[in-house]
Amino acid sequence: DAIARGLADPDRLGVGGWSYGGMATNYLIASTTRFKAAVSGASISNVLAGYGTDQYIRDYEYELGAPWAQPEVWEKLSYPFLHADRIKTPTLFLCGENDYNVPLLNSEQMYQALRTLGVPTQLVIYPGQFHTIKKPSYILDRYQRYLGWFGKWMPK
Numbered sequence: 001d002a003i004a005r006g007l008a009d010p011d012r013l014g015v016g017g018w019s020y021g022g023m024a025t026n027y028l029i030a031s032t033t034r035f036k037a038a039v040s041g042a043s044i045s046n047v048l049a050g051y052g053t054d055q056y057i058r059d060y061e062y063e064l065g066a067p068w069a070q071p072e073v074w075e076k077l078s079y080p081f082l083h084a085d086r087i088k089t090p091t092l093f094l095c096g097e098n099d100y101n102v103p104l105l106n107s108e109q110m111y112q113a114l115r116t117l118g119v120p121t122q123l124v125i126y127p128g129q130f131h132t133i134k135k136p137s138y139i140l141d142r143y144q145r146y147l148g149w150f151g152k153w154m155p156k
Contacts, residue, residue: 037153096129
């Protein structure tokens with residue numbers, strides 16, 4: 001473990017990712033309070049609520065079954081949102097307005113859940129962008145926001 005070896009400061013641990021990495025971030029912050037800040041981009045958090053809104057509907061039904069036929073499977077995959085009350089980590093959510101891969105409703109729901117729970121959070125929606133942010137000024141903004149968020153919640 002990086003902390004035990006003196007490589008990481010337990011008071012300055014952050015977590016973040018985009019797409020699947022954002023999904024993993026959501027699961028982590030709903031499972032542990034060890035992280036001081038998180039950044040979750042273009043991430044899935046409530047698969048059940050997103051049923052039929054993304055490009056994966058056929059894959060989901062084939063692999064998971066329909067939500068009404070396998071509700072426990074769909075609830076398990078919606079763990080981050082359904083257990084948002086466990087999240088204490090200040091979290092920045094980012095997404096593209098036109099993301100059909102992971103629709104922004106996932107980030108909007110997590111953002112609203114954390115706001116309701118009093119957890120520091122922010123939501124950034126990049127206009128006209130899809131799953132991958134391509135506009136140079138938005139790319140710069142994204143990375144500046146990463147640094148700003150981690151800097152705010154994990155000061156030196």
